[in-house]
Amino acid sequence: MDLRLTDKKVLITGSTSGIGFEIAKRFLEEGASVTINGRSDDNLQNALDRLKESFPDSSVNGIVADFRNPKAHESVIKLLPEVDILINNVGIYASKTFDETSDQDWEEMFQVNVMAAIRLSRHYLPQMKKTGWGRILFVSSECAQLVPEDLIAYSTTKAALLALSRGLAQTTKGTEVTVNAIIPGSTLTEGAKIFLQQQAEKENKSPGKISEEFFQEARPSSLLQRFAEPKEVADMALFLSSPLSAATNGAAIKVDGGSIPGIF
Numbered sequence: 001m002d003l004r005l006t007d008k009k010v011l012i013t014g015s016t017s018g019i020g021f022e023i024a025k026r027f028l029e030e031g032a033s034v035t036i037n038g039r040s041d042d043n044l045q046n047a048l049d050r051l052k053e054s055f056p057d058s059s060v061n062g063i064v065a066d067f068r069n070p071k072a073h074e075s076v077i078k079l080l081p082e083v084d085i086l087i088n089n090v091g092i093y094a095s096k097t098f099d100e101t102s103d104q105d106w107e108e109m110f111q112v113n114v115m116a117a118i119r120l121s122r123h124y125l126p127q128m129k130k131t132g133w134g135r136i137l138f139v140s141s142e143c144a145q146l147v148p149e150d151l152i153a154y155s156t157t158k159a160a161l162l163a164l165s166r167g168l169a170q171t172t173k174g175t176e177v178t179v180n181a182i183i184p185g186s187t188l189t190e191g192a193k194i195f196l197q198q199q200a201e202k203e204n205k206s207p208g209k210i211s212e213e214f215f216q217e218a219r220p221s222s223l224l225q226r227f228a229e230p231k232e233v234a235d236m237a238l239f240l241s242s243p244l245s246a247a248t249n250g251a252a253i254k255v256d257g258g259s260i261p262g263i264f
């Protein structure tokens with residue numbers, strides 16, 4: 001399927017690894033021009049080297065910006081004033097009880113998971129409306145609806161993104177711009193692999209066994225009963241970013257392996 005993404009200018013936040021990196025790869029496969037982002041020069045350069053090796057003729061560059069800093073978006077916008085597609089992917093989490101979660105934890109999670117997306121959308125959405133076409137995609141999480149007890153702060157930020165996404169979509173009436181959210185479930189990123197390996201060593205079990213137990217105990221509602229591959233999430237992001245998805249606006253699309261019960 002031709003997703004008609006050739007030469008589209010894309011910014012993906014938090015994309016030196018994990019789901020964001022996979023989304024970057026998929027956009028490059030489709031001939032888009034991609035800007036990736038991370039917190040450090042080293043990681044960014046490493047990710048750029050890997051992408052350039054796989055896609056030698058592609059247009060890919062990177063911007064260092066740490067979204068814990070409330071001014072980080074300014075340097076991004078300065079270096080990249082216009083995009084066709086904004087993927088608000090960056091997201092951090094910390095497994096803590098509600099009592100253990102300090103104001104600083106809450107504030108940091110809101111800065112990175114919500115405020116970065118707000119600030120970038122505030123700049124790029126009017127620009128997209130002016131140029132006549134655009135896509136904004138928020139990366140939420142199944143936690144927005146499942147709300148694990150040790151991830152209340154994270155889940156709250158991910159629920160906030162759903163309201164933000166829907167609200168912004170409502171401002172696009174009659175334009176060629178769409179704003180949507182995806183709701184990934186547990187996904188086998190490098191971080192998840194490290195977690196499985198560490199737990200496996202701690203409990204003297206195989207990573208496969210730990211994964212199996214995770215789905216039995218922590219995600220019994222998952223219909224997939226395995227971690228999604230990052231590419232399986234990226235493919236949905238690509239479709240929703242493409243001109244082919246013009247009739248989908250203001251939607252929150254689950255890529256959760258069926259973990260969120262219910263028909264919507």
Ligand SMILES: NC(=O)c1ccc[n+]([C@@H]2O[C@H](COP(=O)([O-])OP(=O)(O)OC[C@H]3O[C@@H](n4cnc5c(N)ncnc54)[C@H](OP(=O)(O)O)[C@@H]3O)[C@@H](O)[C@H]2O)c1
Nearest residue numbers: 014015016017018019038039043066067090091141186187
């Ligand atoms: N993985 C899952 O199971 C899962 C499930 C549902 C939803 N999600 C959501 O999907 C998105 C991507 O998740 P992921 O698991 O792929 O994440 P990840 O592997 O933890 O991604 C890390 C990426 O985020 C960047 N990053 C971290 N903190 C940053 C900051 N303060 N400023 C800028 N960049 C920062 C990292 O860059 P550097 O390290 O290079 O600085 C790296 O590129 C997140 O929004 C997450 O909430 C993930």
